[in-house]
Amino acid sequence: MQNGAKIEYDYSVAKAFTFATILFGIIGMVIGVVLAFQLAFPELNYLAGEYGTFSRLRPLHTNGVAFGFTLSGIFATWYYVGQRVLKVSLKESPFLMGVAKLHFALYFITILLAVVTLFMGITTSKEYAELEWPLDLLVVVWWVLWGVSIFGLIGIRRERTLYISVWYYIASFLAVAMLYLFNNMAVPTALVSGYGSILHSVSMYAGTNDALVQWWYGHNAVGFVFTVPIIAMIYYFLPKESAQNVYSYKLSILAFWGLLFVYLWAGGHHLIYSTVPDWMQTMGSVMSIVLILPSWGSAINMLLTMKGEWNQLQTNPLIKFMILASTFYMLSTIEGPIQSIKSVNAIAHFTDWIPGHVHDGVLGWVVFMIMAALFHMAPRMYGREIYSKSLMETQFWLQTTAIVLYFTSMWIAGITQGMMWRAYDEYGSLVYSFIDTVTVLQPYYTIRAVGGLLYLIGFFMFAYNMYKTATAGRVLDKEPVNASPMAA
Amino acid sequence: MFHWLEQRPFFFAVAVFLTVAFAGIIEVIPDFAKQSKPIVGTKPYSILELTGRHVYIKDSCNACHSQLIRPFKSETDRYGMYSLSGEYAYDRPFLWGSKRTGPDLWRVGNYRTTDWHENHMWDPKSVVPGSIMPAYKHHFTNIADVDTAYAEAYTVKAVFNTPYDQPDMPKLGTYEEAKAMALEEAKVIAAGMKNQDVKDAVARGEIPEIVALIAYLNSLK
Numbered sequence A: 001m002q003n004g005a006k007i008e009y010d011y012s013v014a015k016a017f018t019f020a021t022i023l024f025g026i027i028g029m030v031i032g033v034v035l036a037f038q039l040a041f042p043e044l045n046y047l048a049g050e051y052g053t054f055s056r057l058r059p060l061h062t063n064g065v066a067f068g069f070t071l072s073g074i075f076a077t078w079y080y081v082g083q084r085v086l087k088v089s090l091k092e093s094p095f096l097m098g099v100a101k102l103h104f105a106l107y108f109i110t111i112l113l114a115v116v117t118l119f120m121g122i123t124t125s126k127e128y129a130e131l132e133w134p135l136d137l138l139v140v141v142w143w144v145l146w147g148v149s150i151f152g153l154i155g156i157r158r159e160r161t162l163y164i165s166v167w168y169y170i171a172s173f174l175a176v177a178m179l180y181l182f183n184n185m186a187v188p189t190a191l192v193s194g195y196g197s198i199l200h201s202v203s204m205y206a207g208t209n210d211a212l213v214q215w216w217y218g219h220n221a222v223g224f225v226f227t228v229p230i231i232a233m234i235y236y237f238l239p240k241e242s243a244q245n246v247y248s249y250k251l252s253i254l255a256f257w258g259l260l261f262v263y264l265w266a267g268g269h270h271l272i273y274s275t276v277p278d279w280m281q282t283m284g285s286v287m288s289i290v291l292i293l294p295s296w297g298s299a300i301n302m303l304l305t306m307k308g309e310w311n312q313l314q315t316n317p318l319i320k321f322m323i324l325a326s327t328f329y330m331l332s333t334i335e336g337p338i339q340s341i342k343s344v345n346a347i348a349h350f351t352d353w354i355p356g357h358v359h360d361g362v363l364g365w366v367v368f369m370i371m372a373a374l375f376h377m378a379p380r381m382y383g384r385e386i387y388s389k390s391l392m393e394t395q396f397w398l399q400t401t402a403i404v405l406y407f408t409s410m411w412i413a414g415i416t417q418g419m420m421w422r423a424y425d426e427y428g429s430l431v432y433s434f435i436d437t438v439t440v441l442q443p444y445y446t447i448r449a450v451g452g453l454l455y456l457i458g459f460f461m462f463a464y465n466m467y468k469t470a471t472a473g474r475v476l477d478k479e480p481v482n483a484s485p486m487a488a
Numbered sequence B: 001m002f003h004w005l006e007q008r009p010f011f012f013a014v015a016v017f018l019t020v021a022f023a024g025i026i027e028v029i030p031d032f033a034k035q036s037k038p039i040v041g042t043k044p045y046s047i048l049e050l051t052g053r054h055v056y057i058k059d060s061c062n063a064c065h066s067q068l069i070r071p072f073k074s075e076t077d078r079y080g081m082y083s084l085s086g087e088y089a090y091d092r093p094f095l096w097g098s099k100r101t102g103p104d105l106w107r108v109g110n111y112r113t114t115d116w117h118e119n120h121m122w123d124p125k126s127v128v129p130g131s132i133m134p135a136y137k138h139h140f141t142n143i144a145d146v147d148t149a150y151a152e153a154y155t156v157k158a159v160f161n162t163p164y165d166q167p168d169m170p171k172l173g174t175y176e177e178a179k180a181m182a183l184e185e186a187k188v189i190a191a192g193m194k195n196q197d198v199k200d201a202v203a204r205g206e207i208p209e210i211v212a213l214i215a216y217l218n219s220l221k
Helices: A012-040 A042-046 A054-086 A094-119 A133-155 A164-183 A189-193 A207-242 A249-271 A278-290 A292-305 A317-340 A342-348 A353-382 A389-421 A442-472 B009-027 B031-035 B047-058 B073-079 B114-122 B146-160 B175-191 B196-203 B209-219
Strands: A186-188 A201-203
Touching (some): A012 A094, A054 A094, A054 A353, A133 A164, A164 A207, A164 A249, A164 B009, A207 A292, A207 A353, A207 B031, A249 A278, A278 A317, A292 A317, A317 A342, A317 A389, A342 A389, A389 A442, A389 B073, B047 B175, B047 B209, B146 B175
Antiparallel strands (some): A186 A201
């Protein structure tokens, strides 16, 4: 192919991952809504015998949305963005094409196996690392395949300088590889002893050390799955959709390297007042505060990219999705550090404020950004106009309302419970028995469940809109450059 | 420098990796030698207790119950002595949890009995009115997997030198010996229970999940 000639990008793998994003999004969020209703109405625990209790379903929800939905979204956007910012098509390398397809196939099989094994109660119990060792090995294989795809495409690129999004994809790949390998180190017991389940393994680390490694992993899995690759997306899709240049290159550099350096330290904030050494807890607390700088650096860089162009918020719902995502990123990254301050953590830890925090981050930032990215990709991948702008508007307001219901109810629930646990009467006795601090939460659990349900309905609207775009949208005669075309 | 890096993917990736790995090297690694030492009196779990721990993990009890008592008066009044690092020396994996939808369980063996657990797991509301915990009736019929618990104990003894079979420590022995000991322990638990199906199963030489789980919960002190 001659330089300057139009490159024919290949979207087959991006499309496959787009499908997986929507499928696993639905599965993960449906289970999430069931869980939310179970807390408000415990009778719902008995819908599917031992397979339907809150405790059995909870790892399915977290794994489904984190490793099913979010990872699919990350891979979908990588196989779209990667080609475009590196100015090279997957078609040009049959090898990389094969790697990409194998990556998808193995990934899809792993997630399906994860669903089955978690339903059966086969779990290591370590949060976001619940999968047992044979599945861990599968994960390693397709993670390496993703790495081959990233560095392979980079190897044959035409654009010499790596665009900001590529920095973030590389960081995500390397950091998760390191974290995942170390945290999942385990010895398969049947191989050593010759007895028992072949699927069972025992952690290489014990007690406090295990906790330390787990939260070094757990916190940074959040960082490098829910933050870093999502920033990769917004750095590509917001400037592209709005036809604006990124506001500041220097701010991009500061935010990127700052985030990488600081993020890993902050894992200690999950272990405040635990038995890990004090200096580590303090370090986790301090670095969490410092983390505000690079987090807000990226978010502000995105908001300022829209400087003088705020009218686009009125005309283009996709811009609205991304600006809201950026705003929720700011909210979430100020809330997290607040919860990491020792005295606040003493109240917040173990309460519903924590899932509240997680969800304003993921519902407002991660899911909104991924949906916006897929909406932007759809007209380019399918050569069709987005099916319905009004549906997108409705979805936006429905889901925004849903998030507000979700996090406000969880804030109140968490602080209420945290305060009740520590309440003493005038004689120095605890005022409340534990069950008092549970029953008081029922109204908040109900509001949260309703919020979750509204959000899920919005996600179905998204799925429907994407499906109709791919099958029934008006066919475009040429690829749109910036703002995505959409029918009223 | 940054612009130079951005045109050289290899060095860029190395720089990213070092920046990311730095915190782990400083923070995580030095801690290992110090924190894994058990305090006096801490013992590894017996095979039946370990079997129960697997039931606890299988049903993700840790999704709603913590096993970490923080050093506040409101916690020590409620749950007992705050947690010490060495007490967790044989916990693989740790089960601190991250959410207290239900109460902490790290010292539940001090203030709950076999009888209480039996009633509670069958119908939580019968002992805690207003409880939102589901009943776990399948623990009364599912047979626990003692073999895998033996495999784990054997593995930690062989690989991590967990002190089974040492003076004043739980005995592991051979597979047959371990199974027999687990059954003996199970008989003691079952004798304190009233569910006839459970008693019958133990009499037949089978150990229902509930028996192992109660043995584990009773061991948390």
